[in-house]
Amino acid sequence: MSSRRSRQSGSSRISDDQIIELVSKLQQLLPEIRNRRSDKVSASKVLQETCNYIRSLHREVDDLSERLSRLLATVDADSPEAAIIRSLIM
Amino acid sequence: MTSNRVFFNTSSRKARCARRFLQSLLRIRQRRPGSLSSEEVRQRSRRIKMAAYSSMACTVGSRRAWSRAIIFRLQSRAGRHGRMRRRCLGVKKKPSREMSQADRLRDLVPGGEALDFCNLLEETAHYIKCLSSQVEIMKSIADIYCRS
Numbered sequence: 048m049s050s051r052r053s054r055q056s057g058s059s060r061i062s063d064d065q066i067i068e069l070v071s072k073l074q075q076l077l078p079e080i081r082n083r084r085s086d087k088v089s090a091s092k093v094l095q096e097t098c099n100y101i102r103s104l105h106r107e108v109d110d111l112s113e114r115l116s117r118l119l120a121t122v123d124a125d126s127p128e129a130a131i132i133r134s135l136i137m
Numbered sequence: 138m139t140s141n142r143v144f145f146n147t148s149s150r151k152a153r154c155a156r157r158f159l160q161s162l163l164r165i166r167q168r169r170p171g172s173l174s175s176e177e178v179r180q181r182s183r184r185i186k187m188a189a190y191s192s193m194a195c196t197v198g199s200r201r202a203w204s205r206a207i208i209f210r211l212q213s214r215a216g217r218h219g220r221m222r223r224r225c226l227g228v229k230k231k232p233s234r235e236m237s238q239a240d241r242l243r244d245l246v247p248g249g250e251a252l253d254f255c256n257l258l259e260e261t262a263h264y265i266k267c268l269s270s271q272v273e274i275m276k277s278i279a280d281i282y283c284r285s
Contacts, residue, residue, distance in 0.1 A: 062255060065255055066254065066255060066258065069255065069258035069259060069262070070258065072258075072262055073258060073261060073262050073265075076262060076265050076266065091238060094238040094239070094241075094242060095238060097242060097261060097265070098238070098241050098242055098245055100265065101242075101245045101246070101261075101264070101265065101268070102245065104265070104268045104269060104272060105245075105268075107272045108186060108189055108190075108268070108271065108272060108275065109182075109186060111189075111272065111275040111276065111279060112182045112183070112185040112186040112189060112275075113178070113179075113182040114279050115162065115182075115185050115275065115278065115279055115282070116178045116179075116181040116182035116185055117173070117178055118279060118282040118283065119162065119165065119166045119181065119185075119282070120172055120173045120177070120178065120181070121173070122282050131281060132159065132163075132278070132281060132282070133163075
């Protein structure tokens, strides 16, 4: 009985630590929070900033897709830059 | 300029992803080169966006829940004559005040709906790394094209 209880509390203790570690790992990836150099950021704030960061990355992909779409139309196939691009994937 | 070339020529994951994306880009360009009508630009832009998520996910393969989810969505879209569906490719549902932070995150990370909190955080970290890497790749390519 007691061994079962200690095993259960053991597993919940491990996953709490895991979560703390993962949250701080996420914190390191966020440009906003990383620059502030503060250790006292709540997990809720990290999650919020993570969501904001992912949304901004999705928007960047959208914007860059549109930019590339325009550029693809205007670039000359025989320009030296086009040759460079072809050479990059050889 | 040289830094761009070095970046593409290594065998790192990022370089493989970049080459894959570039190949898709050139295929997309060959379909209707030089067309600047706004409808064409929009269509091409959608294809480029799909190519971005596709090369990102295919480089990672089946190792991650988010990459599996993206690959699955792209495959099932291909079976429906290529119609774009709003809920695919990272487009989020409407946020509601009752959603928890974790649920908001599950909406944003592909494949997140099926994950427990711990795995969700792991997947999120990897997804963010790959997504920001993909953004850098796209910026580099746009810069190279801009110079021509």
